[in-house]
Amino acid sequence: MKFVVSSTDLLSHLSAISKVISSKSTMPILDNFLFGLTDAELTITASDLESTLITHMELDNTEGEGVIAVPAKLLIDTLKEFPEQPLTFQINTDNFSVEIFSDNGKYSIVGQSGEDFPELPEMGEEEATSVTIGPKILLNGIEKTLFATADDELRPVMNGIFVELTPESMGFVASDAHKLVRYRRSDAASEFESSFILPKKPASLLRNLLPKEEYDVKLEFDNKNAMFTLTNYKLICRLVEGNYPSYNSVIPKDNPNKMIIDRLAFYNTVKRVSVFSNQASNLVKLNINDNQLVVSAQDIDFSISAVERLSCEYDGEEIEIGFKSTFLLEILSNISASDVRMEMSDPSRAGLLLPVETEEEAEDVLMLLMPMMINA
Structure with a gap:
């Protein structure tokens, strides 16, 4: 079989599906792409048994049809070095030789039988x-x-x-x-x-x-x-x-203590203060009262500590609650709103973090973080 394809077009399709290939595969055939040519359509498959990615390319210039497995890493490394140009693939399905002709040269690769590639899982139509x-x-x-x-x-x-x-x-x-x-x-x-x-x-x-x-x-x-x-x-x-x-059942329903705060200011403060937290626990303390949030951390072993104050809107009783700073930063960086609302009931129960305004009306985002014990 034979086909002509754009080098950059083929590389972009192969790069997208190559991420599925596992470096720890127990089946050598899975280190290959499966190329299948039928009626001017090239189908390329990559798999690690658990996940399979398939891509299709419509081609103008093809001859014959068939399937062959081609070494994935070698093919991608080769294509990365080509400028944009048409490449001609000439494949002998009897001895699995693959010859790639570029403007100025010829490259020979040995493939494997496409028949050895694992079959795709079937969907049960009744239950699907x-x-x-x-x-x-x-x-x-x-x-x-x-x-x-x-x-x-x-x-x-x-x-x-x-x-x-x-x-x-x-x-x-x-x-x-x-x-x-x-x-x-x-x-x-x-x-x-x-x-x-x-x-x-x-x-x-x-x-x-x-x-x-x-x-x-x-x-x-x-x-x-x-x-x-x-x-x-x-x-x-x-x-x-x-x-x-x-x-x-884990999401607390009645949270009388509610704070609204600028998300970026909160994030940056926690990031700075957490440098001074104990490396084993990463504990930062939040003390909230009278529209003021105090973020603090300390590492007794090294006699270092940090405190920062932020203004916020707070409705509730004074509360001191501890969180693992790495988790709190992860959550704050994944909320895409300018202001964040934090709801708490008491220091031993989970705190909720919600965007004050969502990007789209139809979305509802809720993030929950379990507190850490504050050792007095």
Whole structure:
């Protein structure tokens, strides 16, 4: 088989799907791209068994058809060195030799039989749920929650994003037992209730692909796999099995103490003061009273401490509460509002951080952070 393709066009498609290839793969065939040519369409697949990314390219100049596995790293490293030009691929499917002709030269690669490449998982049509989602909604849902997922080998369900579809909204939830993020959109919904847990790796692959996507994404999932169909790409991934914990029961409902503060000023203050916190605990204390927030930290071992005062709007009784500064900074950097509202009930219960104004009316963002004990 033979085809002509633009070097930069091919490189951009291969770079996007190459991120799925694992360096620790136990199957040598998975270090390859699977090229398939049918009716002037080139289909390229990359997989690590758990996740599979497929891209399609329409080509004008092709001969024959077939499949072959081509070494991924070698091909990408080669394409990176070419300026924009047409490349001719001539492939012998009997001995798997691949010859690439450029303007000035010829490059020879040995591929492998495409038949050895693992087959794609099939969707159970009876159990499969199908919805279409705007790319921006899906991207925001992943970006707002991915940072809060856990790395917990004992509880794999916590290592992914819990995606919840109801007739009213679409929700994304992530938690590592210290912090929890819930992102809901009322402008995306499904006819009936369903949910799944999206693993971290396919979520970050989608985060890379979605910014360039202009059209709605088709999402199909059953109890084992999910498939995301974009304009030029298709991602199929195995879902995390198990039941996600009941996260709503963790969110405190009645919080009499409410503070509104400039998010950036709060973030910068915590960042400066946390330099003086104990390196093991990263504890920063917040003392709030009379429209004033006092942020403090100390490390007794090195006899260092820091205190900063900020003005805020506060409604409630005086409260002193401690948080791990790294988690607090992560949450503040992932809220995209100029002012943030913090709701607390007492120093031993979780604090809620919410944007005062959301970017879009349809979105509902809630972030929760567990406090740390303050040793008097």
